[in-house]
Amino acid sequence: MNVFDENPWFKALPEEEAEALLAAASARHLAAGEFLFRQGDTAMAPTGAFFGVASGLIKLSILHPDGNEAILTIIEPGNWIGEVAVLEGAPRAHTAIAVGDTDVLAVSADKFGQLMQRPVFSHAIAVQVATRLRLAYGLMGDSALQSTLERIVRRLVLLAHGDVTDSIEERSVITASQDTLAMMLGISRPTLNKELQVLVKRGAIALRYGRIEILDMQLLQESGQVVPRKT
Known part of the structure; x- marks a missing residue:
């Protein structure tokens, strides 16, 4: 999986943890416009809880009550997403939809929970969440001040x-x-x-x-x- 090896977060995982993550995942194909998950969905869905984008693109967006869509970002290959809702045990806060044909690796909530029992892996997830929180704060600051x-x-x-x-x-x-x-x-x-x-x-x-x-x-x-x- 060279596309993951090139990702900074995945590349920083020790080999044992990276192999354990890949072993826990199953392949899933999404057609253009197909939902990976929807805003409000449970993270315990049988189709997976934690996802690695192997090819294609995933659009993350929020649908407001008035029907307007706010695009958060476009997830490119190599990235892993979906961990926050699993950690919180809360519904998905946004929608993830395939932009063109997309292949992902899907890890179930149960298997993600087992991976989180590994201290090195759980620390890596904490780092990923912290990094994305920093980026989100930066964007919020830009919106208010720039x-x-x-x-x-x-x-x-x-x-x-x-x-x-x-x-x-x-x-x-x-x-x-x-x-x-x-x-x-x-x-x-x-x-x-x-x-x-x-x-x-x-x-x-x-x-x-x-x-x-x-x-x-x-x-x-x-x-x-x-x-x-x-x-």
Whole structure:
């Protein structure tokens, strides 16, 4: 499973723990638009509780009572998701849906509970939860304190590191569409496009069909006053 070996969280697991996690999982295929789980579902579902994305993409979103959807993030291959609801014993707080054909590894709640009896694995899960909480707090802070352009830049920088993947390595192409990015930020598509055009004129990015290409990461970070990551 090379895609998992390239993920920072999974790569940090000792070999014994990584093998135990993979041994506890079963393969599951999702067609485009198929739900992995829905907001309000129990984490004890027989289809799995903790999931690793082997290929494709998973969209995490919240559906508000008025019918509007708020996209939280797009989960790329190599990431594991779903642990919070299992740990809480609470219903799912958001919906996970396949973006295109997607393959996942599914670990049942019972097997996840057995893995959590292993101190090293449970510590790794705690680290993952803490890392994602830090990222969430950062996004909340951006929403409250930063200009729209700065918020866009900071999200683009996060996406360049795989968003929840939180990789040290950067990629130059972000595959999220403008519609998806606008929904992640809670702004309109016209507002997003207007600010993106500012970055285009500065030479920081280029807009391609269905994706955004980062031409100059330093210039992009300077546009949003983002502190470069330490390697």
